Amino acid sequence: MDHHGHHHSHQHGHGARSRLKIALIVTSAFLVTEFAGALYTNSLALLADSGHMLTDVAALSLSLAATWFSTRRATPQKTFGFYRLEILAALLNGVFLILISLYIFYEAWDRFQNPPDVKAGWMLAVATSGLVANLVSAYLLYGSRTENLNIRGAFFHVLSDAFGSLGAIIAGLAILIGGYRTADPVISGVVGILILCSSWILIRDAVDILLEGTPSHVNIVNLQDQLRGTPGVESVHDLHVWTLTSGVLSMSCHLVMSDDTSSRSAVLARVREIARERFKIDHTTVQIEDANATEKDLDCNCNLGAWHSAR
Numbered sequence: 001m002d003h004h005g006h007h008h009s010h011q012h013g014h015g016a017r018s019r020l021k022i023a024l025i026v027t028s029a030f031l032v033t034e035f036a037g038a039l040y041t042n043s044l045a046l047l048a049d050s051g052h053m054l055t056d057v058a059a060l061s062l063s064l065a066a067t068w069f070s071t072r073r074a075t076p077q078k079t080f081g082f083y084r085l086e087i088l089a090a091l092l093n094g095v096f097l098i099l100i101s102l103y104i105f106y107e108a109w110d111r112f113q114n115p116p117d118v119k120a121g122w123m124l125a126v127a128t129s130g131l132v133a134n135l136v137s138a139y140l141l142y143g144s145r146t147e148n149l150n151i152r153g154a155f156f157h158v159l160s161d162a163f164g165s166l167g168a169i170i171a172g173l174a175i176l177i178g179g180y181r182t183a184d185p186v187i188s189g190v191v192g193i194l195i196l197c198s199s200w201i202l203i204r205d206a207v208d209i210l211l212e213g214t215p216s217h218v219n220i221v222n223l224q225d226q227l228r229g230t231p232g233v234e235s236v237h238d239l240h241v242w243t244l245t246s247g248v249l250s251m252s253c254h255l256v257m258s259d260d261t262s263s264r265s266a267v268l269a270r271v272r273e274i275a276r277e278r279f280k281i282d283h284t285t286v287q288i289e290d291a292n293a294t295e296k297d298l299d300c301n302c303n304l305g306a307w308h309s310a311r
Contacts, residue, residue: 017064020151023137023158024060030133031057037126041119044111045171045188046126048104049164053130056137056157059093063154083245084210091206093153097160097199104192108185115181120172127168134162152205156198160191167191212242215249218279226274227253232267234258241281250283251275257290264288 031053038046074081141155167187174183214220218241227236239253255267268286275281 017068019140019143020060020064020154023140023154024057024064026133026137026140027053027056027060027158030130034126034130037122041123041126042116043118043123043168043171043184044104044107045164045168045184045191046123046130048100048107048188048191049127049130049161049168051100051103053134053161056154056161059096059154059157062089062092063151065089083248086245087206087209090153090202091210093157094199094203094206097157097195097202101192101195101199104188104195108189108192111185111188112182115185118172118175118181118184120176124169124172124176127165127172131162131165131169134158134165138162153202156202160195160198163194164191209243209245212240214241215243218249218281223251223275223279226278227255227271230267230270230274232258232263233271238287241279244283248283249279249281250285251279251281252285252287254287254289257288 031050034046034053035050037043038050072082137158138155141151141158167190171183171187174180174187220239220241223241224236224239227233227239233255235256237254237256239251241249241251244250255271257264257267267288271286272284275284
């Protein structure tokens, strides 16, 4: 068994953590204001937005903790380190989003049947301030959203909260100008649908990683063909590619060497280059097998290889 590809491209850096910290401070600072404003104005849209902002604070705190844990070194008990904490945090964020949307739907239906009086002027002022705070936090997280699933979860939280504030502004204007009190629960329901959609995307991506599915950008058939076309390789089998955590891909495979003069080191170097340069795979574990090995030997090797981790 040969091991290659111990290059770690997964680096959160102090920049991402710093942006998370600032976003957490901004969101926490405005949470109390919006909650108080929701109680004073009797607005469901503001109350839903403040409730969602509470989960934003929890999500950002969880994301910050997860990014810190992910930098800890591997141990004999945790040979992959704590990378997967990020994915678990993202999954938990998605679940929180679903619970919040269900609560919004329940309250919106109740208030649609019996629209309460709402202080639209104050509601508009608080919602506008909330939108500014959410946009600042979203801007801070925007740059790292594609590199890290956990930060993407926090970004979705803040962005959907910005939509909530925008909805509250629209509802406030509708009540203030036209007297449409049902605008408050209707807008809240629309915001709930948006939150539900973002949570589904987040949960889908997190579950796909936990199930060790092939990353969407990796064409496994194309990868197998390119590996098979490497000089000195007769065939490829037991090829697996999965995501360890955001931005870190792993691959394991069995290569059957042909009866030529190609050296194992040259073949392994070429395989590593194909995986890293063409498919962005950081960790590769390759098992070399001889073309004249018996079928019993190959079956034994495959069974042993199935238990081996790419590290």
